[in-house]
Amino acid sequence: MKVAVITKTKAPVVFEERPLPKPGPGEIRIKVAACGVCHSDLHIWEGHFDFAKLPIVPGHEVAGVVDQLGPGVTEWKVGERVGMPWIYSTCGHCDACVAGDDPGCARQEATGVSKDGGYAPYMIAPAAFATRIPEALDLAEAAPLFCAGLTVYGALREADIRGGMTVAVQGLGGLGQLGVQYARALGARVLAVTRSADKTDLARRLGAAEVIVARDGHPGEALARRGGADIILTTVHVTSAITPLLAGLAPRGSLVMVGAAGEPLPVNPLQLMVGRARVLGSVVGNRKQMREVLDLAVRHDIRPVIERHRLEDVSRIFEKLGRGEQPARAVLTFE
Numbered sequence: 001m002k003v004a005v006i007t008k009t010k011a012p013v014v015f016e017e018r019p020l021p022k023p024g025p026g027e028i029r030i031k032v033a034a035c036g037v038c039h040s041d042l043h044i045w046e047g048h049f050d051f052a053k054l055p056i057v058p059g060h061e062v063a064g065v066v067d068q069l070g071p072g073v074t075e076w077k078v079g080e081r082v083g084m085p086w087i088y089s090t091c092g093h094c095d096a097c098v099a100g101d102d103p104g105c106a107r108q109e110a111t112g113v114s115k116d117g118g119y120a121p122y123m124i125a126p127a128a129f130a131t132r133i134p135e136a137l138d139l140a141e142a143a144p145l146f147c148a149g150l151t152v153y154g155a156l157r158e159a160d161i162r163g164g165m166t167v168a169v170q171g172l173g174g175l176g177q178l179g180v181q182y183a184r185a186l187g188a189r190v191l192a193v194t195r196s197a198d199k200t201d202l203a204r205r206l207g208a209a210e211v212i213v214a215r216d217g218h219p220g221e222a223l224a225r226r227g228g229a230d231i232i233l234t235t236v237h238v239t240s241a242i243t244p245l246l247a248g249l250a251p252r253g254s255l256v257m258v259g260a261a262g263e264p265l266p267v268n269p270l271q272l273m274v275g276r277a278r279v280l281g282s283v284v285g286n287r288k289q290m291r292e293v294l295d296l297a298v299r300h301d302i303r304p305v306i307e308r309h310r311l312e313d314v315s316r317i318f319e320k321l322g323r324g325e326q327p328a329r330a331v332l333t334f335e
């Protein structure tokens, strides 16, 4: 089989011919139908993740079918639809694991980061960490839900979203588009905050009640004029664009970050004190939340906006992602 490999940071992605992998005890082999290209894959390539184990086959938004069962696997049947998220496995024994908090495990392996992932027609996965994909979802559309979908859903849960809340979603890229849809599905009134006026129609189509174009004045004050947001979900990478939004938090509101990378976030403590506000971060989610993400997608018709590509297009997609010019979620499809 032909796989894409990151051998060294910033070196061209290499295509290698490899034998089909064999599932060991407790493992399944997935015939990959689709794998999303996440911004984190670019971070691995750029060398921002020191926990990545190169050479690696990237890809942690995997959707496909079970192709072969390793010894002892009873919970899966060959032919079932299956997906793999970022978390490949956890230790199963630490306090976080015992509490069901997969992202809290310090001894986790990550799909396509420390274990070979889905930029390949076949991959191995631990049976216990794979999640069933409902028949109603197209596999290519299901793939981005395994990272982008879980990330925004996990963040909204982390910020204690409840029906009737006002949720502002900043940024309308792959994460933000799903953020609008999941916040809406969870019963919130959604305000979208974007720099690009041309995304207004898209945001409304996805379920935003109102769209605030950040270029036309102060986005935080614009939120405040609308009564403030109980939750601000920010998906952007530029922290200087996040700070102004704090002025738009309702009392006891939460700003939850899933996009920012590297730069410090300037925050005036007084603003947090007076508003009794919280600033928090969130990363992926647990396996139960992964099931909820897929279930909500079926019940509320949540779909990512995707662009289908071939494995060979990876380098070109990375370049476009790096320049911020990849408009929809790129999904690699096989066959």
Ligand SMILES: [Zn+2]
Pocket: 038, 039, 040, 041, 060, 086, 147, 148
């Ligand atoms: Zn990801």
Ligand SMILES: [Zn+2]
Pocket: 090, 091, 092, 093, 094, 095, 096, 097, 104, 105, 106, 107
């Ligand atoms: Zn653990």
